[in-house]
Amino acid sequence: MNIDIIPVTSFQQNCSLIWDDRKNAAIIDPGGEPKKLIEKIEENGLDLKMILLTHGHLDHIGAAPALKAHFGVDIIGPHEDDVFWFENLPQQSAQFGLFEANAFLPDMWLNRENEVLEVGSLKLEVLHLPGHTPGHVGFFEHQNIVAFTGDVLFRNSIGRTDFPGGSYDDLISSIKEKLFPLGDDWIIIPGHGPYTTIGAEKKTNPYLK
Numbered sequence: 001m002n003i004d005i006i007p008v009t010s011f012q013q014n015c016s017l018i019w020d021d022r023k024n025a026a027i028i029d030p031g032g033e034p035k036k037l038i039e040k041i042e043e044n045g046l047d048l049k050m051i052l053l054t055h056g057h058l059d060h061i062g063a064a065p066a067l068k069a070h071f072g073v074d075i076i077g078p079h080e081d082d083v084f085w086f087e088n089l090p091q092q093s094a095q096f097g098l099f100e101a102n103a104f105l106p107d108m109w110l111n112r113e114n115e116v117l118e119v120g121s122l123k124l125e126v127l128h129l130p131g132h133t134p135g136h137v138g139f140f141e142h143q144n145i146v147a148f149t150g151d152v153l154f155r156n157s158i159g160r161t162d163f164p165g166g167s168y169d170d171l172i173s174s175i176k177e178k179l180f181p182l183g184d185d186w187i188i189i190p191g192h193g194p195y196t197t198i199g200a201e202k203k204t205n206p207y208l209k
């Protein structure tokens with residue numbers, strides 16, 4: 001699997017572009033700067049198959065409509081419990097101090113636990129990871145033991161739970177009951193900051209002692 005992590009917006013959100021050896025690609029959390037993302041996709045000669053979203057925060061989804069318009073592919077995810085974040089997109093601009101955005105809805109919600117999405121030879125399992133937002137999901141690529149988990153778990157930190165619909169207890173359950181059992185070698189690509197591993201976070205993350 002090829003992975004290009006492209007930080008976007010003033011929040012330095014990690015947009016991940018992934019593709020297989022035949023250039024079948026998906027983009028995860030295109031939060032902003034659509035021009036830059038379109039250039040990356042076209043520079044690499046990639047065949048974009050889908051736009052995947054972990055949760056409904058503007059810095060993770062802001063460029064999704066522009067990419068959909070350009071490439072004609074579906075916006076998939078997160079879980080439907082995040083619908084209010086999509087409906088509130090214009091307010092999120094002011095709330096987060098980011099660019100203006102119109103409300104939109106994904107083409108498909110990811111409400112089925114363990115659903116597997118195929119991007120060429122890549123297989124992404126979907127797990128519901130509520131807590132930071134109620135409809136937050138993660139994408140798990142078992143062949144390469146890499147997970148794209150948005151704002152759930154960071155290197156030495158965890159996601160905020162003080163937004164509407166957030167839940168500290170749900171976040172800790174998502175981490176301890178869904179991420180930790182994956183195994184220590186799994187690589188976690190978070191929504192912000194450097195990547196980490198499950199093993200490293202079990203050992204050093206001060207929020208998970």
Ligand SMILES: [Zn+2]
Nearest residue numbers: 055057132151
């Ligand atoms: Zn977020």
Ligand SMILES: [Zn+2]
Nearest residue numbers: 057059151191
């Ligand atoms: Zn974020």
